[in-house]
Amino acid sequence: MISVVILGNGNVATHLYNAFSKASAIAVIQLNSRNPKNITNTDVTIIAVSDDAIQQVSQSISNRKGLLVHTSGAVDINAIVTERKGVFYPLQSFTKNAKIDFNNIPFCLETSNSDDYHLLEKLAKSIAKNSYQINSEQRKKLHIAAVFVNNFTNHLYKIANDICIKNNVPFEILYPLIEETAKKVQSISPEDAQTGPAKRNDVQTIKNQLENLNLQQQKIYQLLTKSIQEN
Amino acid sequence: MISVVILGNGNVATHLYNAFSKASAIAVIQLNSRNPKNITNTDVTIIAVSDDAIQQVSQSISNRKGLLVHTSGAVDINAIVTERKGVFYPLQSFTKNAKIDFNNIPFCLETSNSDDYHLLEKLAKSIAKNSYQINSEQRKKLHIAAVFVNNFTNHLYKIANDICIKNNVPFEILYPLIEETAKKVQSISPEDAQTGPAKRNDVQTIKNQLENLNLQQQKIYQLLTKSIQEN
Numbered sequence: 001m002i003s004v005v006i007l008g009n010g011n012v013a014t015h016l017y018n019a020f021s022k023a024s025a026i027a028v029i030q031l032n033s034r035n036p037k038n039i040t041n042t043d044v045t046i047i048a049v050s051d052d053a054i055q056q057v058s059q060s061i062s063n064r065k066g067l068l069v070h071t072s073g074a075v076d077i078n079a080i081v082t083e084r085k086g087v088f089y090p091l092q093s094f095t096k097n098a099k100i101d102f103n104n105i106p107f108c109l110e111t112s113n114s115d116d117y118h119l120l121e122k123l124a125k126s127i128a129k130n131s132y133q134i135n136s137e138q139r140k141k142l143h144i145a146a147v148f149v150n151n152f153t154n155h156l157y158k159i160a161n162d163i164c165i166k167n168n169v170p171f172e173i174l175y176p177l178i179e180e181t182a183k184k185v186q187s188i189s190p191e192d193a194q195t196g197p198a199k200r201n202d203v204q205t206i207k208n209q210l211e212n213l214n215l216q217q218q219k220i221y222q223l224l225t226k227s228i229q230e231n
Numbered sequence: 232m233i234s235v236v237i238l239g240n241g242n243v244a245t246h247l248y249n250a251f252s253k254a255s256a257i258a259v260i261q262l263n264s265r266n267p268k269n270i271t272n273t274d275v276t277i278i279a280v281s282d283d284a285i286q287q288v289s290q291s292i293s294n295r296k297g298l299l300v301h302t303s304g305a306v307d308i309n310a311i312v313t314e315r316k317g318v319f320y321p322l323q324s325f326t327k328n329a330k331i332d333f334n335n336i337p338f339c340l341e342t343s344n345s346d347d348y349h350l351l352e353k354l355a356k357s358i359a360k361n362s363y364q365i366n367s368e369q370r371k372k373l374h375i376a377a378v379f380v381n382n383f384t385n386h387l388y389k390i391a392n393d394i395c396i397k398n399n400v401p402f403e404i405l406y407p408l409i410e411e412t413a414k415k416v417q418s419i420s421p422e423d424a425q426t427g428p429a430k431r432n433d434v435q436t437i438k439n440q441l442e443n444l445n446l447q448q449q450k451i452y453q454l455l456t457k458s459i460q461e462n
Contacts, residue, residue: 051436074436092408093426095415106404132404141398142405144440145391149405150412151427152455153384158421158462160376167372173337173363174373174380175417177323181381182413184326186406190389195324196382205282205305209375216458223454224383227447231389 002026002123003042007033007057011094012071013048016127019102023126033057041065044123046088047080055079067116073143076136077110086111086120089139090128093150102127108134108142159217191231198225233257233354234273238264238288242325243302244279247358250333254357264288272296275354277319278311286310298347304374307367308341317342317351320370321359324381333358339365339373390448422462429459 004020006013009032020028031039033049047057047070054070058080061068069086070079077087087110094100107124109131111117117133124131134142157178164171184193197205206225210218235251237244240263251259262270264280278288278301285301289311292299300317301310308318318341325331338355340362342348348364355362365373388409395402415424428436437456441449 074439091404092411093415095419095424095426098415104407106407108404132401134400134404138398138400140439141394141443142400144443145394145400145402145405146408147427147440147452148387148391148394149409151425151429151459152451153387153409153412154416154421154424154426155429155455155459155462156379156384156387157416158425159458160379161416161421163372163376163379167369169365169369169373169376170363171376172417173322173339173361173365174376176335176337177377178380178384178413178416180323181384182409184324184329185385185388185392185409186403188326190385190392193326193385194382194389195326195385196378198378198382198386208305208371209378212372212375216461220383220454220458221378223451224386227390227451228382228386230447231386 002044002119002126004028004044004046004123005039005042006030006046006048007061008048009033010048010050012090013046015094015100015102016046016048016071016090019100019127026123026126043067043119044069046071051075055081058082058085067111067119069111069120073108073139073146077112078136084112084116086116087136087139088120088124089134091142091146103129107131108139110135110139156220159220163213163217194228194231196228198228201229233275233350233357235259235275235277235354236270236273237261237277237279238292239279240264241279241281243321244277246325246331246333247277247279247302247321250331250358257354257357274298274350275300277302282306286312289313289316298342298350300342300351304339304370304377307371308343309367315343315347317347318367318370319351319355320365322373322377334360338362339370341366341370387451390451394444394448425459427459429456432460 017030020026069088089108248261300319320339
């Protein structure tokens with residue numbers, strides 16, 4: 001049995017709490033991060049608060065025994081001030097009220113000593129299929145890569161949606177293509193999967209398509225076309 | 232029974248032929264587009280050749296009876312020179328050797344007369360669940376939207392893959408996030424789904440992430456960040 005305290009009441013904290021509650025080998029409680037001083041010690045304390053607050057919360061509970069970890073993709077392990085520290089980062093985009101199946105979410109793990117790594121790995125495996133040993137430097141880069149495949153990709157979907165709305169075409173026609181594009185990179189590399197007017201250098205189509213976009217969309221179209229062609 | 236000739240031997244032609252062959256209400260043959268003059272007339276002739284060749288192929292078989300359609304997202308219906316003309320455009324990215332399940336691929340249909348629309352719709356429904364009436368102008372815009380959600384999105388995946396390779400992180404860690412991002416727009420609009428440093432205007436994170444990118448990646452990061460913030 002691993003005993004766990006989760007500090008925080010945001011999306012990640014709540015989703016983690018719900019998942020651990022269903023895992024038989026985990027005893028978990030969730031607490032507001034402001035007043036956790038009087039709680040008994042646990043094997044692991046998970047600080048699931050906003051990036052900016054991690055260091056401060058860690059300082060306020062520096063007398064706690066056990067392993068202290070945060071859940072952020074962007075914050076260094078050393079934001080935790082205690083000796084036994086770690087990172088327990090589920091690489092996914094969490095939305096309030098959306099159901100989360102942790103089983104398919106990869107956990108990026110880091111600890112300051114190797115015994116604690118095994119503890120953290122056991123904790124991750126109690127709710128998820130895959131975990132990876134990722135140090136703070138790698139995690140920072142992974143977080144940047146995630147911005148490209150999640151935040152920026154979603155913005156391209158938004159531009160496509162804008163084009164559909166403007167031209168009275170249902171956006172849902174694009175759902176299967178969006179899904180297929182996302183799935184394809186699991187079997188062939190994105191480099192080999194690249195198709196389209198930019199890749200073929202289809203000058204006439206590129207010219208025609210640019211004429212149908214607004215200024216902001218044109219800039220994005222041109223820059224991404226150039227980047228595809230230079231790769 | 233609908234009788235069909237498919238002209239062409241590229242990806243779309245071959246995938247369509249395989250799908251129609253399994254549909255009980257369709258009699259289909261596939262031919263090279265160069266010498267189709269001596270073939271008996273059919274209800275529908277599908278010109279599945281490259282965009283540039285559609286008009287010429289259509290001219291070379293202008294004496295054929297029945298409905299003549301092309302399969303392109305970018306070409307106007309009037310590239311077909313006969314009176315009974317149409318467009319039979321499956322909105323998906325076709326890769327050689329990859330298995331295609333037409334059932335989930337939306338067909339965008341257009342015909343010069345309404346009787347032929349019902350014929351074309353029947354043909355689409357024999358292999359696919361969803362079809363939409365989309366005119367040439369709408370189809371052109373849809374094709375542009377498809378470039379954003381497919382070609383450009385795939386290029387963002389490529390950049391993420393480059394970042395992973397450079398930092399010795401397995402790209403597969405990002406697969407669940409890529410899939411989730413693609414699925415999320417089916418339940419909430421991409422505008423509402425937008426998250427990340429750009430959306431939060433997290434200036435410090437944006438600055439840190441930019442420092443870890445090469446020049447080309449920086450330009451894309453900055454332009455997409457700006458575009459997210461102005462929307």
